[in-house]
Amino acid sequence: MKLPRSRMSLRDLGAEAAAGVMQRPARSALTAVGTVLGxxxxxxxxxxxxTAASQIDARFNQLTATEVTVDDIGPSLPGQPGPAFPADADARVERLHGVTAAGVSWxxxxxxxxxxxxxxxxxxxxxTDRQAQLTAVSAGALRAVGPTLQQGRVYDKFHEExxxxxxxxxxxxxxxxGITNLQGQPAVFIGSTSFVVIGILADVQRRPDLLTSVIIPRASAQDLWGAPVDDPAKMLITTQLGAAAQIASEVPLALRPDHPDYLRAIPPPDPRNLRSGVENDLGQLFLLLAAICLVIGAVGIANTTLVAVLERSGEIGLRRALGARARHITAQFLAExxxxxxxxxxxxxxxxxxxIVAVATVKQWTPVLHPATIATAPLLGLVTGLLAGAYPAWRASRIQPAEALRR
Incomplete structure (x- = not known):
C-alpha cells in the first residue's frame, strides 16, 4: 500500500517557526539583536x-541665502578703468527693495x-601687532557683517561723512x-596716523577675518591711502529672505548704470545643492555603518540557526522518519x-x-523621516533573516534520518 506524501500547510509552518523561536526565548532575543541594531x-x-539637512537648509536661509557679494572686476578689464564702486554705493544699494544693509570694504x-x-x-x-590687517569698511558693510560688540560701539554714516x-x-x-577697555580713549597708530578706538568686536555673523583686523571707515582710508588697486574692493549685501537672487540681478545696474559690466554680483548658491551634498556625504558614511550592523546581525542569525540544527538533529531525523520531506525541513528552519x-x-x-524623535526634540529640530523608509524596515529584516538562514536550512535538509537517530 502506497502512503500519501506528507504535506505542510502555511499554518503548520508558522506554528513550527513560532515554537522554534519561543523554545529558547533568551537566545532568540540575543540572536535578533544584530538585526535590531542594523x-x-x-x-x-x-x-x-x-533632519540635519533640513536644519542646515534653515540656517542656510538665515545667513547665506540672504547674502550677496559684489566684486569689482574693473581693474582686471582691458584699459583698467579703475575702481567701479561709486562714493555713494551704500546708499544706492540700500534703496533697493529687499536690502537690509550694504557696504564696501577692502x-x-x-x-x-x-x-x-x-x-x-x-x-x-x-x-606692535604684525598679524593684524588694516581693513577699510563702510558703515553699511559694518552693519551687514552682523557685529556683536564686546565694548563700545561701531561707527556710522556721520563718522564716514x-x-x-x-x-x-x-x-x-x-x-x-593690549587694549582691554575703552576708558581713556585708547588709539591705534598706523605709522604716525592715530585712530581713536571706539569699539571692540566680540563676534560677527559674516566675515570672521574682521576679528583679526583694525577696521576703519572707508572714506578715511581712501583719503589717507587712496582707492584700492592691488586688492579690489568688494561689496557685502544682506537681504530679506527670498530677495537675494533679485538683488543680485539689480545691483550692477544700480551701482554703475553706465558700465554694469564692471561689477560681478554673486548670488547665494542653490540650497537644494547644499542639502543634496549633506545627504550624500552623511548618508554614505552612516549607511555603511548600518550595513555592517546588518551583516553582523545576519551572521548572528546564521550561527544560531546552524547551532540549532546541530542540537535538533535528533528531532530532524525523527521528522524525516515519520515522512517529513527535505523541503519541509528547509522551510521550517527558513521560517524560524x-x-x-x-x-x-x-x-x-x-x-x-x-x-530620531528624541534627538530632534533635544536639538529643537523638526524630525524628518519618510514613511516608506519605516514601511520597508521590517521587510529588510525579513530578507536578512532569509539570507542568514539559507545555509543552515540546507544543512538541516541534508541530515539523514538513520544517522540522526543513532546519535
Whole structure:
C-alpha cells in the first residue's frame, strides 16, 4: 500500500517557526539583536540625515541665502578703468527693495615701514601687532557683517561723512595690542596716523577675518591711502529672505548704470545643492555603518540557526522518519530565521524612530523621516533573516534520518 506524501500547510509552518523561536526565548532575543541594531541604525541614519539637512537648509536661509557679494572686476578689464564702486554705493544699494544693509570694504596695503601699533613710532610703551590687517569698511558693510560688540560701539554714516579717524578692533587684535577697555580713549597708530578706538568686536555673523583686523571707515582710508588697486574692493549685501537672487540681478545696474559690466554680483548658491551634498556625504558614511550592523546581525542569525540544527538533529531525523520531506525541513528552519529577522526589523524600526524623535526634540529640530523608509524596515529584516538562514536550512535538509537517530 502506497502512503500519501506528507504535506505542510502555511499554518503548520508558522506554528513550527513560532515554537522554534519561543523554545529558547533568551537566545532568540540575543540572536535578533544584530538585526535590531542594523535596521535601527539604518532608520536612525536616514532620518537624522534628512533632519540635519533640513536644519542646515534653515540656517542656510538665515545667513547665506540672504547674502550677496559684489566684486569689482574693473581693474582686471582691458584699459583698467579703475575702481567701479561709486562714493555713494551704500546708499544706492540700500534703496533697493529687499536690502537690509550694504557696504564696501577692502584690505588696505600699508606703505613700507608702516605698522599697526598701540602707540606712535618710537614710543616705549607701544605694542606692535604684525598679524593684524588694516581693513577699510563702510558703515553699511559694518552693519551687514552682523557685529556683536564686546565694548563700545561701531561707527556710522556721520563718522564716514566727516572722515573721522576712528577704529573698531577685532577681539583678537585688541588683545594683542593690549587694549582691554575703552576708558581713556585708547588709539591705534598706523605709522604716525592715530585712530581713536571706539569699539571692540566680540563676534560677527559674516566675515570672521574682521576679528583679526583694525577696521576703519572707508572714506578715511581712501583719503589717507587712496582707492584700492592691488586688492579690489568688494561689496557685502544682506537681504530679506527670498530677495537675494533679485538683488543680485539689480545691483550692477544700480551701482554703475553706465558700465554694469564692471561689477560681478554673486548670488547665494542653490540650497537644494547644499542639502543634496549633506545627504550624500552623511548618508554614505552612516549607511555603511548600518550595513555592517546588518551583516553582523545576519551572521548572528546564521550561527544560531546552524547551532540549532546541530542540537535538533535528533528531532530532524525523527521528522524525516515519520515522512517529513527535505523541503519541509528547509522551510521550517527558513521560517524560524525569517521570524527572527522580521522581529529584529520591527523592533529596530521602532528604536530608530524613537531615536530620531528624541534627538530632534533635544536639538529643537523638526524630525524628518519618510514613511516608506519605516514601511520597508521590517521587510529588510525579513530578507536578512532569509539570507542568514539559507545555509543552515540546507544543512538541516541534508541530515539523514538513520544517522540522526543513532546519535
Amino acid at each position: 535596521v535601527g541604525a539604518l532608520i536612525a541614519v536616514t532620518g537624522l540625515t534628512s 584690505h588696505v596695503r600699508l606703505q613700507p615701514g608702516q605698522v599697526i601699533a598701540s602707540g606712535p613710532p618710537g614710543a616705549a610703551y607701544a605694542v 566727516h572722515r573721522q579717524r576712528v577704529a573698531v578692533l577685532g577681539s583678537a587684535t585688541a588683545s594683542r595690542l 530565521s525569517m521570524a527572527l529577522g522580521l522581529l529584529g526589523g520591527v523592533v529596530g524600526a521602532s528604536l530608530g524612530t524613537v531615536t
